[in-house]
Amino acid sequence: SAPAPSLPFPFQSLGRDSELGTPLLSHSKGPTAGCLTESALTIQRISSSPGRTKVVFNLTDCIGCRAYRGPDSADVGAYFTAYFYPFKRRWMSAGVARQRVEQCFRVALVQDPLANLQEAEKWAHAIRDASVLQPGDASVGVAYTEVRRPCRVMILVNPHSGRGQALQLFTGHVQGMLTEASVPYTLVITEHQNHARELVRKADLSQWDALVIMSGDGLLFEVINGLMDREDWQxxxxxxxxxxxxxxxxxxxxxxxxxxx
Ligand SMILES: Nc1ncnc2c1ncn2[C@@H]1O[C@H](COP(=O)(O)OP(=O)(O)OP(=O)(O)O)[C@@H](O)[C@H]1O
Structure with a gap:
């Protein structure tokens, strides 16, 4: 992939493509300027209308960024989308929770779709690299940035857990986040009692950086027992x-x- 540009990395193209009449770098809110520094992505809407024009996204909240071509093959532009999970106040509640925010940009510097995609990839690469380098914040229990990359994960789901919705919860909530964060994973749906215990007892653990259990307490105990059953349990x-x-x-x-x- 394209080498990451050095930081700070300002959005380069703020003008309009005269032929296409579209901004060269744009966001759903319109023509955009901004800057990527070591710790934040700052987005500035270029507009004469009133309202908030500048938004700062902390890279500690960013789990990934990807570049891609649009669905329309006639569109010469390319896109990059960054995925953030900042703490936000919950609706009708005093508490805060991480909530998903997606920021999508269109790059149309030239008429060549490949060159635009390369530019978008350069951006995605720079945002991912800067996010990984963020220091963990012990006060909010953020250990994500300390996770080794790439992080190969085995995910064990008991489809009968709770009201039989664990698999649906996985596909509805977790799978997308893993894709956004480019975490390679293998999904294991347990088929019977002690399936997870046996699997973990025999597994080549050098292939995995983490084991994730999506279930009630029972499956986690099985996994711990499986690890303790091994000769190399320590x-x-x-x-x-x-x-x-x-x-x-x-x-x-x-x-x-x-x-x-
Ligand atoms: N496919 C399966 N069929 C039947 N039992 C299973 C299967 N997979 C795992 N199990 C067993 O089901 C037990 C209960 O699982 P788990 O704790 O995940 O769910 P739960 O009892 O619904 O959750 P909670 O502990 O929150 O009430 C586990 O001890 C595990 O051995």
């Missing part, structure tokens, strides 16, 4: 484990989340 039990609530009670997931805050 090393095996060091494998990073993740728990995503998919069961009915989710007591363990809730308390892990509570203590990580």
């Amino acid at each position: 090393e095996a039990i060091q494998t990073p484990l993740g728990i995503l609530p998919g069961g009915s009670g989710n007591a363990l997931a809730a308390s892990v989340h509570h203590y990580s805050q």
Whole structure:
């Protein structure tokens, strides 16, 4: 892929393409200027109308960025989309939670679609690289930036957990985030009791950077028991484990989340 430009990296093209009549770099809110620094992506809407024109996105909240061609083959422009999960106030509640924000830009510097895609890839690369380099913030329990890249994950889902919705929760909420963050994963849907325990007992753990369990408490206990059943249990039990609530009670997931805050 294209080499990352050095930072700070200002948006280069603010003019309009005279032939196409479209901004060379644009955002859904219209022609855009901005700057990528080591810690933030700042977007400035170029507009004479009143209202908020500048938005700052912290790269500590960015999980990924990808470049792509649009669906219309006649469109010479290319796109890059950055995915952020900043803390935001919950609707009708005093609490805050991470909420998804997607920022999409169109690049149309020239008439050559490939050159535009390369430019978009340069942007995506720069945003991803700068996001990975963000220091973790212990006060909000952010360990994401400390995760090794690429992070190869085995995800175990018990389809019967809770009200039988764990798999639906995975495809509806988790799968998209893994794609946005370019995390390669293998999904294992457990087929019977002790399936996960046996799998983990025999697995080549050097292939995985983390095991993620989407279930109630039961499947996590199976995985821990599987790791402890191994001859190399002292090393095996060091494998990073993740728990995503998919069961009915989710007591363990809730308390892990509570203590990580
Ligand atoms: N495909 C499967 N069919 C039947 N049992 C399974 C299957 N996969 C896993 N199990 C077993 O189901 C048990 C319960 O699973 P889990 O804790 O994930 O769900 P839950 O009991 O609904 O959740 P909670 O603990 O929140 O009430 C586990 O101990 C596991 O051994």
